[in-house]
Amino acid sequence: MDDVEILAENRFTITKKLFYEGMLCVSAESYGKLAKKAVAFLGIAWLALTAVTLWNSQSLGYVVIEFVVLCLVALWIYILMPRSKAASAFKKMEAKYGGDLERITRFYEERLEVEASGYQIVVPYSEISQILRSKRLLVLVTEGKTGLLLKLDGFTRGGEAAVRELIKNAAMEENEHD
Numbered sequence: 001m002d003d004v005e006i007l008a009e010n011r012f013t014i015t016k017k018l019f020y021e022g023m024l025c026v027s028a029e030s031y032g033k034l035a036k037k038a039v040a041f042l043g044i045a046w047l048a049l050t051a052v053t054l055w056n057s058q059s060l061g062y063v064v065i066e067f068v069v070l071c072l073v074a075l076w077i078y079i080l081m082p083r084s085k086a087a088s089a090f091k092k093m094e095a096k097y098g099g100d101l102e103r104i105t106r107f108y109e110e111r112l113e114v115e116a117s118g119y120q121i122v123v124p125y126s127e128i129s130q131i132l133r134s135k136r137l138l139v140l141v142t143e144g145k146t147g148l149l150l151k152l153d154g155f156t157r158g159g160e161a162a163v164r165e166l167i168k169n170a171a172m173e174e175n176e177h178d
Contacts, residue, residue, distance in 0.1 A: 007166060008107035008158025012151035016090055018137065022149040023086035025134040026141060031082060039074045046070045105150055107158060107166055112140075114148060123148065125170030138163065 012018070050063045093101070097117040104115045114121040123142060130141040133152075138160055140148040152160060 004108070006106050006108065006157060008162045009156045010103075010105045010107075010150040010154045010163075011156055012103060012154035014093075014101040014103055014149060018149065018151065019090050019093070020083070020086045021134050022137050022139050022147055023089055024082055025132050025137065025139050026145075026147045027082040027085065029130070029132055029141075030145070035077045035081075038077055042070050042073060103149070105148065107163055109166075110170065112148075125167050128167050128170075131164060131167065140167070 046066055049066050053060075053062050053066075097119075101116050106113050106115070111122055111124045114123070123140075127142045127144075128140050128148075129143050132139040132141060132147075136152055138150040138152060140150065140163075142148065150160075150163070
């Protein structure tokens with residue numbers, strides 16, 4: 001290809017823990033707003049049920065039971081559903097590639113290349129719609145909602161700032177052409 005200079009490189013092994021961290025980061029960004037609205041609606045419904053229960057002079061036991069149910073539903077929406085989705089995605093990845101997956105991501109002037117288990121994926125920077133950051137990861141989200149994981153301490157060349165700059169420059173160039 002025409003641009004062979006590697007401007008940044010990231011190497012690490014995707015473990016189950018890192019995969020979950022990346023999936024939960026993406027999930028919090030995309031699914032989190034919907035989950036908050038759903039729990040807020042349930043909270044309002046609980047307040048209405050509490051008011052009706054108290055208005056009708058019924059047992060406060062109903063209010064407590066409804067509150068416990070609301071807490072269990074919120075727990076399911078916020079924690080169990082995203083973790084279940086992450087577990088399912090990890091099992092699919094594990095079935096396709098085997099156990100822990102060694103990944104090398106190289107950044108060039110106009111694209112990045114991911115090399116893993118004999119596969120190579122080329123992603124133009126123009127396809128990256130979002131950059132998320134977690135405790136140990138930088139997650140590049142593509143237009144297809146795929147998250148590309150980079151371990152923050154896995155850079156052998158360049159670093160987070162260089163990656164952000166490459167993606168930002170590509171976005172500015174694309175805007176100039178529009």
